[in-house]
Amino acid sequence: MRSTSVVAALVAILLSGEAAIAQRGMGGTPIKAGEVCPPGTTEVRPRNCQAPEIAAPSILDYRPKSTLVVPAHMVKMAKYPAIDFHGHPQGLLGSADGLASLGASLDSLNVRMMVSADNMSGDRLKSTIASVKASEKMKDRVRILAGINFQNVGPGWAAKAVAQLEADVAAGAVGVGEVGKQFGLSTRKPDGSRLKLDDPELDPIWAACARLKLPVFIHTADPEQFFHPIDYTNERWLELALFPGRRYPQDQYPSFETLITERDNLFRRNPKTTFVTAHMGWQANDLEKFGKVLSEMPNVYTEVGAVLYDIGRQPREAHDFFVKFQDRILFGKDSFQPEEYPYYWRVFETKDDYFDYYRGYHAFWKLYGIDLPDSVLKKVYYQNALRITPGLPQTGWPK
Numbered sequence: 543m544r545s546t547s548v549v550a551a552l553v554a555i556l557l558s559g560e561a562a563i564a565q566r567g568m569g570g571t572p573i574k575a576g577e578v579c580p581p582g583t584t585e586v587r588p589r590n591c592q593a594p595e596i597a598a599p600s601i602l603d604y605r606p607k608s609t610l611v612v613p614a615h616m617v618k619m620a621k622y623p624a625i626d627f628h629g630h631p632q633g634l635l636g637s638a639d640g641l642a643s644l645g646a647s648l649d650s651l652n653v654r655m656m657v658s659a660d661n662m663s664g665d666r667l668k669s670t671i672a673s674v675k676a677s678e679k680m681k682d683r684v685r686i687l688a689g690i691n692f693q694n695v696g697p698g699w700a701a702k703a704v705a706q707l708e709a710d711v712a713a714g715a716v717g718v719g720e721v722g723k724q725f726g727l728s729t730r731k732p733d734g735s736r737l738k739l740d741d742p743e744l745d746p747i748w749a750a751c752a753r754l755k756l757p758v759f760i761h762t763a764d765p766e767q768f769f770h771p772i773d774y775t776n777e778r779w780l781e782l783a784l785f786p787g788r789r790y791p792q793d794q795y796p797s798f799e800t801l802i803t804e805r806d807n808l809f810r811r812n813p814k815t816t817f818v819t820a821h822m823g824w825q826a827n828d829l830e831k832f833g834k835v836l837s838e839m840p841n842v843y844t845e846v847g848a849v850l851y852d853i854g855r856q857p858r859e860a861h862d863f864f865v866k867f868q869d870r871i872l873f874g875k876d877s878f879q880p881e882e883y884p885y886y887w888r889v890f891e892t893k894d895d896y897f898d899y900y901r902g903y904h905a906f907w908k909l910y911g912i913d914l915p916d917s918v919l920k921k922v923y924y925q926n927a928l929r930i931t932p933g934l935p936q937t938g939w940p941k
């Protein structure tokens with residue numbers, strides 16, 4: 543009896559991989575080390591995949607409720623008055639009613655000032671500034687960035703563009719932007735070639751921005767996953783499936799890498815111009831790499847709009863990054879949805895664990911607070927924007 547069980551044990555040890563699993567009665571599909579499970583199955587034990595007995599829901603319908611109980615601090619209003627450097631106030635600036643509604647929304651969030659990044663120029667810029675000036679309550683709470691028209695870049699373009707920019711600054715513009723993602727991705731020159739971000743024909747306009755002390759707010763590329771195949775390993779699969787316009791098939795568009803390289807060349811060849819790269823340069827998922835950009839080029843700043851999902855999933859790394867580059871980061875929100883701002887305050891100001899982001903299709907994960915010190919919050923919320931944008935109202939801010 544004793545010798546039989548020893549033999550059985552030896553046999554069990556000698557059996558490997560699928561045979562051992564079969565012996566334990568696991569069933570399922572074996573895979574080799576390094577292989578992934580076949581579709582419809584998951585790895586339930588090392589190298590053994592199994593399908594659920596109950597039909598699996600689609601990713602749209604699987605909404606597990608967290609049972610984690612931890613302290614939660616909702617932050618409705620920013621701790622210090624904020625400047626939203628990435629404002630798209632969607633037509634609210636053109637009328638007294640619109641401005642009143644914008645003011646009420648901003649008050650409820652403690653956003654003191656919105657910088658409109660809607661590429662206004664010429665008459666539209668003038669009439670919008672007139673509308674803002676006419677509002678007693680809002681005249682010091684909105685400022686406008688001017689747009690640059692990148693169509694037909696060629697001989698004569700720069701002189702015209704600089705003249706228009708000077709006129710827009712005379713009318714009250716305080717910076718340039720948002721230079722849109724089309725610049726680099728799809729804007730063409732008259733000969734049909736793609737207008738590269740670092741095209742030397744553009745240098746006079748960047749020089750003018752430096753001379754006129756205008757920060758250039760620029761959105762380059764898009765999340766890197768938008769440039770990748772839309773397969774089930776893509777973190778943004780759902781977003782790409784929902785929004786066809788966000789797909790950049792590589793036979794039609796430059797690569798993410800190409801755009802970031804051209805962007806950095808642009809920053810490098812214009813060291814006297816202040817650039818604010820929107821959305822943390824779409825590199826918030828690789829802060830080490832992005833930190834090198836900021837370290838190398840002191841004329842480059844960044845803005846946090848629409849990348850909270852990347853900041854909030856790496857609370858320790860992000861905390862250290864914000865502390866290290868505290869003089870270079872500006873608050874901005876992008877899409878104007880007042881109910882979404884408090885998520886930013888909560889990530890920046892608390893050390894809360896594991897809470898929801900506001901858009902499920904952006905992020906299949908939870909966020910964590912990065913617990914920034916007050917001195918850093920003040921810089922990110924308003925001091926950095928004030929310093930690089932002389933045209934913003936500079937008085938009345940907390941020390």
Ligand SMILES: [Zn+2]
Pocket residue numbers: 628630659720761876877
């Ligand atoms: Zn924008």
